Each structure stands twice: as structure tokens, then as C-alpha cells.
Amino acid sequence: MASNFQTFNFETQIPQELLISQIMQIHATISKLESLRPSKQVNTLLNHLVKLCILPSSIDIESLPQEVKTMRESLIPLCGKAEELLELEFSTFISLTPNPIKNLTIFPYYGNYVKLANYETKILKENGVMHAKKVAFIGSGPMPLSSIIMAMHHMESTHFDNFDIDEKANEVASKIVASDKSLEKRMKFVTQDIMEVKEKLGQYDCIFLAALVGMSRGEKVKILGHIRKYMKEGSVLVVRSAKGSRAFLYPIVEENDMVDFEVLTIFHPMDDVINSVILLRKPKA
Known part of the structure; x- marks a missing residue:
């Protein structure tokens, strides 16, 4: 083969x-x-x-x-x-291992998540987002590496709410986080469709949208519009996208999909990181 x-x-x-x-x-x-x-x-x-x-x-x-x-x-x-x-x-x-947090490195794409977190942190800092009190990660999945790496290495005092539609994913992810008491205090898992989360989205300084939340362009645009409606003014949204041949793996978010947002940065990696990073801000009225 x-x-x-x-x-x-x-x-x-x-x-x-x-x-x-x-x-x-x-x-x-x-x-x-x-x-x-x-x-x-x-x-x-x-x-x-x-x-x-x-x-x-x-x-x-x-x-x-x-x-x-x-x-x-x-x-x-x-x-x-x-x-x-x-x-x-x-x-x-x-x-099921004795110290789950220490064993995350055995995940085959762990290194990619570390690099992506470095890129996203640099982009946030360059745009003045330094000390987010509360962060939402939408589409955290069963292996919430982005949130964990961000919480442990880049946003050491931030509170993270991880949203995923899949209860099983949240169950196993929260078991990993529960093995680190200080991390567990700052990280929650919420099983809910993000389209049903409304006023709560106004609590966050920064929201991350995983690449696979909204597979089709129509779905993605709907989700972006929903988040924009309920997020607070002046807060930022980190959207993961793809460019060129990387778009065979992940959906593309085009500039005209981001209606009524201020586009702060669009970054396309040139190494083995697959996702592009788009930083958006909800303008103040």
C-alpha cells in the first residue's frame, strides 16, 4: 500500500x-x-x-x-x-497512568500542539492580550492539549472553560486534568453545543475556536456569528483555519466569513504546524 x-x-x-x-x-x-x-x-x-x-x-x-x-x-x-x-x-x-499530566508527551502530535500554543501566545501578546482572566476553548475534545499547554506554560493564572458537545470526550479529558490539583482548580469541562451557549460567552476575555468546530463553511459562519453576538465587546477570538494543501485536513475560514469582526492578525505557519491562526476582536460599539 x-x-x-x-x-x-x-x-x-x-x-x-x-x-x-x-x-x-x-x-x-x-x-x-x-x-x-x-x-x-x-x-x-x-x-x-x-x-x-x-x-x-x-x-x-x-x-x-x-x-x-x-x-x-x-x-x-x-x-x-x-x-x-x-x-x-x-x-x-x-x-489510567500514575501521573497523566506528565505522560501527555506520548501523544504522537504533542510537539505540534506546543508549537501552535507558542504561535498563538506570541500573536496574543503582540496584540496586547496579556492577562486574560477567563478563557473559553470551544471544541476541546478528549485530549485538550491546547488548553492544558496554554494553562500550564503561557496563561498560568487564567481560568479555562472547555466546551465540547461530546460527554465521553469531556469525561476522559477531566480525568487527566484531575490528576493535577492546581490545574483542576482553573479548568472546567462543559458538555454543550456552543450554539446553545449565549450570555455565558460574555464572561470571556479570549475565546479559542478549534479547527473542526463547524466542518462546512455554512456551519462555521453560523458559529462565528453566534459567538460574535454573545461575546463581550473588546474581547478576542482565536480562530483556527487552514491554507493551501493543509485545507485538505481542515476547513478554511475566509476573510469575508468574519463579518463585523476586527481582523487583528492572520498567520499561516510554514513548518509542520497545520493550522493557520486568525485573531479577531469584537469592536466596541
């Missing part, structure tokens, strides 16, 4: 036709699998897909043929499901 794939390095820009044909080949295989639970085959396919998507490429998703766009719309939820199952497996395992 894997022998059909060519390998490239960060220096070479992969030809667009080759990139697309390899991604379509992976999609064809992934979509036929009975389960997306972690296994040798699933892990190999996803690792290869990630490696392809972070190669330098000048691909523009909007200009791709319809058949490729349709494939991408099917690929993103498949990758999202596989990511969720991978997180659930690792978080369940880690929650």
Missing part, C-alpha cells in the same frame, strides 16, 4: 497534479475502511496524508475542479473522526 507513495522534503514544491492524485488515492482507501480507529493501516495513511499536506505548495482550493472539492468535503470529516478516535484512545490510556 504505502509503496505507491513518493516521498518529498520541505525544500521541494510538490507538483499540484501529483499532490492531488496522492491525496485522492489516500481518500479512496480511507473511505473504504470499516473503522477509523487507530491501527497500523489508519496511522500509516493519516501520517502520509499529513506529510503531503504540509509540503510547500501553491495550491488554491477555490480553483480546483469540482470533483476534487467534493473529495475534500468528504476527506475532512473522515480525518476529523480519525483524529477524535486517536485522541480518545491516547487520553483513555494516559488517564
Whole structure:
């Protein structure tokens, strides 16, 4: 299976036709699998897909043929499901170890989360967001690494509310956090659809929106509008997006999707971090 794939390095820009044909080949295989639970085959396919998507490429998703766009719309939820199952497996395992917080580093993409947190912290600081009292993380999942890394290394006195629609995800995530008493005091898990959270959104100085909350463009725009309506004036929203070939893994948030926000920063990483970071502010009336 894997022998059909060519390998490239960060220096070479992969030809667009080759990139697309390899991604379509992976999609064809992934979509036929009975389960997306972690296994040798699933892990190999996803690792290869990630490696392809972070190669330098000048691909523009909007200009791709319809058949490729349709494939991408099917690929993103498949990758999202596989990511969720991978997180659930690792978080369940880690929650049963003697010191879960110390064992988070065994998660395969831990290093990526550390780099992303560094980028986001730098962006927040550059835009004057230094001492957020309360932060909401929307779509924290079973392995809330972003919140944990932020809380332990960048926002050491901030209170975090993690919102996720999946009760099982919150259950296993809170077990990990409960192993560190000082962290547990500052971190809560809330099982709720963010579209049902209203006035409470006005409590936060800073809100993070995970990349996979709102898979389609329509959903994402609706969620952004809802958050904007209820968040407090002058507070900021960190939105994770994707650019170029990374958009085969995650949805794109376009500038005209961010109606009535002040766009402070749009950052596209050039390394192995997949998500772009957009910093928005709700203007004061």
C-alpha cells in the first residue's frame, strides 16, 4: 500500500497534479475502511496524508475542479473522526497512568500542539492580550492539549472553560486534568453545543475556536456569528483555519466569513504546524 507513495522534503514544491492524485488515492482507501480507529493501516495513511499536506505548495482550493472539492468535503470529516478516535484512545490510556499530566508527551502530535500554543501566545501578546482572566476553548475534545499547554506554560493564572458537545470526550479529558490539583482548580469541562451557549460567552476575555468546530463553511459562519453576538465587546477570538494543501485536513475560514469582526492578525505557519491562526476582536460599539 504505502509503496505507491513518493516521498518529498520541505525544500521541494510538490507538483499540484501529483499532490492531488496522492491525496485522492489516500481518500479512496480511507473511505473504504470499516473503522477509523487507530491501527497500523489508519496511522500509516493519516501520517502520509499529513506529510503531503504540509509540503510547500501553491495550491488554491477555490480553483480546483469540482470533483476534487467534493473529495475534500468528504476527506475532512473522515480525518476529523480519525483524529477524535486517536485522541480518545491516547487520553483513555494516559488517564489510567500514575501521573497523566506528565505522560501527555506520548501523544504522537504533542510537539505540534506546543508549537501552535507558542504561535498563538506570541500573536496574543503582540496584540496586547496579556492577562486574560477567563478563557473559553470551544471544541476541546478528549485530549485538550491546547488548553492544558496554554494553562500550564503561557496563561498560568487564567481560568479555562472547555466546551465540547461530546460527554465521553469531556469525561476522559477531566480525568487527566484531575490528576493535577492546581490545574483542576482553573479548568472546567462543559458538555454543550456552543450554539446553545449565549450570555455565558460574555464572561470571556479570549475565546479559542478549534479547527473542526463547524466542518462546512455554512456551519462555521453560523458559529462565528453566534459567538460574535454573545461575546463581550473588546474581547478576542482565536480562530483556527487552514491554507493551501493543509485545507485538505481542515476547513478554511475566509476573510469575508468574519463579518463585523476586527481582523487583528492572520498567520499561516510554514513548518509542520497545520493550522493557520486568525485573531479577531469584537469592536466596541
